[in-house]
Amino acid sequence: MYKIKLYNNIAPIGIQQFTADYEVGDDIENEDAILVRSANLHNIEYSDHLKCIARAGAGTNNIDIDACTQRGIVVFNTPGANSNAVKELVFAGMLLASRDIYGGISWAKTQQNNENLAKDMEKQKKKYAGTELNQKTLGVIGCGAIGVQVANLALRFGMKVRGYDPFMSIDAAWNLSRYVHHDSDIDDLFRNSDFITIHIPLNEKTKNTINKETIAQMKDGVKILNFARGGLVNNDDILEALNTGKVAKYVTDFPTPELVNHPNVIAIPHLGASTAESEENCAIKAAQETMHYLQYGNIRNSVNFPDCYMDFNAPFRICVIHHNVPKMISQITNSLSHDNANIENLMNKSRNEIAYTILDLDKEASPETIQKIEAIPGVVKARTYRRQPL
Numbered sequence: 001m002y003k004i005k006l007y008n009n010i011a012p013i014g015i016q017q018f019t020a021d022y023e024v025g026d027d028i029e030n031e032d033a034i035l036v037r038s039a040n041l042h043n044i045e046y047s048d049h050l051k052c053i054a055r056a057g058a059g060t061n062n063i064d065i066d067a068c069t070q071r072g073i074v075v076f077n078t079p080g081a082n083s084n085a086v087k088e089l090v091f092a093g094m095l096l097a098s099r100d101i102y103g104g105i106s107w108a109k110t111q112q113n114n115e116n117l118a119k120d121m122e123k124q125k126k127k128y129a130g131t132e133l134n135q136k137t138l139g140v141i142g143c144g145a146i147g148v149q150v151a152n153l154a155l156r157f158g159m160k161v162r163g164y165d166p167f168m169s170i171d172a173a174w175n176l177s178r179y180v181h182h183d184s185d186i187d188d189l190f191r192n193s194d195f196i197t198i199h200i201p202l203n204e205k206t207k208n209t210i211n212k213e214t215i216a217q218m219k220d221g222v223k224i225l226n227f228a229r230g231g232l233v234n235n236d237d238i239l240e241a242l243n244t245g246k247v248a249k250y251v252t253d254f255p256t257p258e259l260v261n262h263p264n265v266i267a268i269p270h271l272g273a274s275t276a277e278s279e280e281n282c283a284i285k286a287a288q289e290t291m292h293y294l295q296y297g298n299i300r301n302s303v304n305f306p307d308c309y310m311d312f313n314a315p316f317r318i319c320v321i322h323h324n325v326p327k328m329i330s331q332i333t334n335s336l337s338h339d340n341a342n343i344e345n346l347m348n349k350s351r352n353e354i355a356y357t358i359l360d361l362d363k364e365a366s367p368e369t370i371q372k373i374e375a376i377p378g379v380v381k382a383r384t385y386r387r388q389p390l
């Protein structure tokens, strides 16, 4: 029986993916895997049995990735599974930042006793007039799953679009419209955009990407949207720029107490991925990644391990997590001689300092063999698997 601990509400359809071999709940102990959304897992005590964490969503800054890698815990996320939901809310944010829809609706709500409403609103409406998105320039920082969709849709709104992403994946590049202007220098994007939207992960390098200095380069009256993470924007600096009018609007999915009452902040309580569709997509994907890892040792969509997956056609399998150093494969295969097992298939992949090896065997490796493998300097963990239907 595999034990899955939940740290957030996960869409029921995701939980339903788990077969009768799984026990799933938020009060599970000795868990083999964790399913989480945005709950903070930094500084929590992991079970000694923990093999993987699946983040039903994109951002993994709520997980201590380095600590997991050192302990051989594979961390997954669900790339792209919630990108459409975020894209749609970014456009809602851009429209709210351009037209005073919120002010107008608030005024209308106060008019329930006004018999002259039809006439009065025609006088009142000039207070809520705005500008159009058509022909404005949108700068997209980070052209991944979300950034690409935002950029492509902005073109259909008649916007001019610039994109900056020095680490863009080939898949993302295939999906990005050729009409998006490629900025290789982020300063060009800052200098030329009427709207700037940021879609990059939060880490030590990206923290405070929007700050006093970068804001100083932007156009006067720029509108900034942040549906990625609060820490990407320096709150003190953006508040100062909102007060001077340098920044006209800040739309954020990550409100903090000092931001929420500023008249030019549009604060949304982290609703980017909160649609039925994206919660279900993420939950299904996270559950499947977990099951494929626990039952087959296959890794897809990990943020700290290499993708490494093979069809499981042999009767048995060993998966070894080890440091990315020379002579590991020969030492692992030598250890198998004890069982006289034949290797039917083998795959080895690495990512930075960590590596992963899958060996499919005709015979089951004995506990002594696994002990021998785990005793090899540089090996973090080894596990055996028996072929079984999922």
Ligand SMILES: NC(=O)c1ccc[n+]([C@@H]2O[C@H](COP(=O)([O-])OP(=O)(O)OC[C@H]3O[C@@H](n4cnc5c(N)ncnc54)[C@H](O)[C@@H]3O)[C@@H](O)[C@H]2O)c1
Pocket (backbone or CB within 6 Å): 057, 058, 059, 060, 079, 080, 082, 083, 086, 141, 142, 143, 144, 145, 146, 147, 164, 165, 166, 167, 168, 169, 172, 199, 200, 201, 202, 205, 206, 227, 228, 229, 253, 270, 271, 272, 273, 274
């Ligand atoms: N508001 C929400 O509910 C919500 C939902 C999903 C994702 N997010 C956030 O949005 C982020 C992006 O999500 P995604 O699904 O597009 O992820 P993604 O991994 O598909 O795309 C991120 C892109 O950022 C690029 N990048 C990384 N560092 C960069 C840098 N310094 N400058 C420019 N580009 C850089 C990467 O190359 C990649 O293309 C997530 O990390 C998460 O924090 C928020």
Ligand SMILES: O=C(O)[C@H](O)COP(=O)(O)O
Pocket (backbone or CB within 6 Å): 037, 038, 039, 056, 057, 058, 059, 060, 082, 270, 272, 273, 274
């Ligand atoms: O990174 C993400 O996927 C989003 O921030 C969504 O977070 P949530 O799953 O807590 O809504």
